[in-house]
Amino acid sequence: MIPHNVIPQVQNAYHNLILNLEVPEISKGLGPPYSIRNPEYEIPKEKIIRLFERHTGTKAEEVFNILTRAGFLVKIKNGYRSLHMDVLVRSAMIRTYWPYEPYILSPRFNVYLTPLPSKEDRTIKPSTTGNLSERLLKALNAFFGDSNLVKIFIEIMKDYLYTHGTWGLDAFQVRSLINLLLSEKRVHVITAPTGTGKTIIFSLYLLAKLMRSRLKNKHERVVLVYPRKVLSVDQAGRLIRLLEISRKHGYVFTLGLRDGTTPKDKEFVIGRIYRGIKCPFCKGDLVNHRVKNTNTVKCRNCERIYDFVCATREEMGRRRPDILVTNMWALEARLVDSAIKDINVHFFSETGLLIIDEAHEYHGLSAGLISVLLKIISKISSPTIILSSATIPSPVDFASKLVGTNIQDIQHHDFFEYSKDSEIRGKRLVILGLYDINPKYSWSTYTQLWAVMMAFIYYSYMLDNRDFKPQSIVFVNNIKELRRIARGYEENISLGEPRDHLFGHEGYRPPPTDGFMYYHYLTSQTLNLIRHKFDLEGNLPELRELVDEMHSQVPSDKRSRVISALKSGKDLAVVLSTSSLELGVDYDNVSFILNSGVESPIVMAQRIGRGGRNDNCLKTVLGIIVTRNIPQEAFVLYDLSVWDKLNPAPKKFEGTLPVATGNPQIIKRGYLTAAMVKMAKMGEKTYASGLGISTNNLLKQYLNAIASKIPKVVEWI
Secondary structure (H helix, E strand, O other): OOOHHHHHHHHHHHHHHHHHHHHHHHHOOOOOOEEOOOOOOOEOHHHHHHHHHHHHHHHHHHHHHHHHHHOOEEEEOOEEEEHHHHHHHHHHOOOOOOOOOOOEEEEEEEEEEEEOOOOOOOOEOOOOOOHHHHHHHHHHHHHHOOHHHHHHHHHHHHHHHHHOOOOOEOHHHHHHHHHHHHOOOOEEEEEOOOOOOHHHHHHHHHHHHHHHHHHOOOOOEEEEEOOOHHHHHHHHHHHHHHHHHHHHOOOOOOEEEOOOOOOOHHHOOOOOEEEEEEOOOOOOEEEEEEEOOEEEEEEOOOOOEEOOEEOOHHHHHHHOOOEEEEOHHHHHHHHOOOOOOOOOHHHHOOEEEEEEEOHHHOOEHHHHHHHHHHHHHHHHOOOEEEEEEOOOOOHHHHHHHHHOOOHHHEEEEEHHHHHOOOOOOOEEEEEEEEEEEOOOOOHHHHHHHHHHHHHHHHHHHHHOOOOOOOEEEEEOOOHHHHHHHHHHHHHHHHOOOOHHHHHOEOOEOOOOOOOOOOHHHOOHHHHHHHHHHHHHHOOOHHHHHHEEEEOOOOOHHHHHHHHHHHHHOOOOOEEEEOHHHOOOOOOOOEEEEEEEOOOOHHHHHHHHOOOOOOHHHOOEEEEEEEOOOOHHHHHHHOOOOHHHHOOOOOOOOOOOOOEOOOOHHHHHHHHHHHHHHHHHHOOOOOOOOOOOOOOHHHHHHHHHHHHHHHHHHHHHO
8 A cells, every 4th residue: 555654745746747747748738628639648757757856856766666566657668657547548449359440539538636635634623723723612612511521522523533534624624513513593505525524524513413412411313314325324334433432432322224224123133244334443344233132233353332223123213313314215204104113203303403415416306305304394393404415506595495494594514615715735636538439339338348448457456466456437327228238248258358458469469558458557477377367268257256236226235245345445346337326425446437428517526526535546536428329418528618517626516406396296295294294293093114004994084184184284385
């Protein structure tokens, strides 16, 4: 691994290599946006060293060697390329046979150096001097009104941040936390580019809310709502870490992860892996465990028991967790239920904080449905509501419509506004390619061949024991198309891909500057080993195991394995995914993204935002958007404003997200839901769980009960 003490210098050198040497060389100095005019370029070592000397001084040679050893610098004939720009060029030159023309027409690209706070930016904490530190300490004292509790909270915060690799917060996080602690407004919107630490803000705030409620002998609960199970599981893992640290300091809070996958008591198998979540301290698997008739979890590796986790539906009914992680559809089902053996409507009567992450996911009819739920919850309790996203256009207006409140009641916590007087030293380099597929060829075949290339690079780096193992995500919206690509990939491997890319064809092997060739990724010793494998077996069967799928039809245990492999960086090179992997999870080694089709700027910002988030990949991501033989997609590529629209970290996203609050069917459904919530609160049977309606008479009674409640809840909607 790259030594931590030189990571900032190495990242800076790598970014400057791409921006100052490679981009001008590839484009022949024309642009932006840039075209690939010199695909056979190479940069001499001496030129790279001179550049590094300007940024790293006497460490230039050391930085060069680190980048070479890790695989970020790739030897090309007599010179070098960065891995990311080398893949950019080869992605534009993909073809099935060396003499054939490439699949891509007019490959163009742009580069964006975006803010991404680093460890050097995150040094602010209440125990240090400075304006923001002092303001944070004052805000904590005002919020808690108890100096001892402030000290404990600060210790928990310090320990928690340390597990994230930092000693403090950055200016955006501190200002957001201060304003949350001091604000009397009920609705808050947090907007910031992907990877800038929004989750830490509301995690610390929810902990403060829970600790203060204990001080006042109240039982205030927190609900976190996510649009994807992948996100829910990821957040539950983060919260287990926070709550274990909190427990060490004397504050025990319970946690429940409630969605359609949450088991019942009778389905609870001791020793089974718990949702793919890893131990936050030793990275071992968390497994189902029972302590004194309590269904909870423990780490299979270090044996640490996390008995504050309520692992079954009935366990959540018995203990009513302080923190509930769920999705909107499970939330609705639990709202209309009065069953005591699960989360029910009475749980939400005690909700003091409701957090909706990735709020941009809710728009149109789905936003209308969710707006109804928020109005109902606000009638049975009065929670503070936080909306969080990297990509909300007109965030305050959107929040007003979604929550159903006046703009004056909303506070906006904006990354660019809160950071404008603070230097952000951490940067993320986004290389964005827009590739138009030749109408003669299939975009799905291109995607298969791109997956072969990326899987082979990972395989090569694994064989040569490189410090970096590059992982990739391919986004394909349609499950049928995704599976067709997966089958095509397997067929390509069985037919011997990428043999011709390594050894040439009919006795001729082009030089490594030719975009068709991949052998430069290997040492000569490893190349000979692979030649021997091809001679014996005719293909590389190991490559089949390095590509997997992620979508709604993948079984939950396999989904957990894929996520675990992405997070660990091991045994997985490429994931073919629908939107399942689109949102807010950190994957340290993901640095290459291919999106099949031209999507909205919001979607593209989220998808490309999955890569380049960590020091492991030098905070650099290559995102390629390839068209799908659809004329209107090709037209988009020649829109002069497309490069501004696809900026991965704009100060604001243009337009609005529709919220269908006025739709008559949404309103009618809202009355029905509100009536069932009213019945559940009164202890009447709603059939939301347990046995269903078995006779016509029961159905009539149920419908009459709903009808009698509707006049009482009309004003809720």
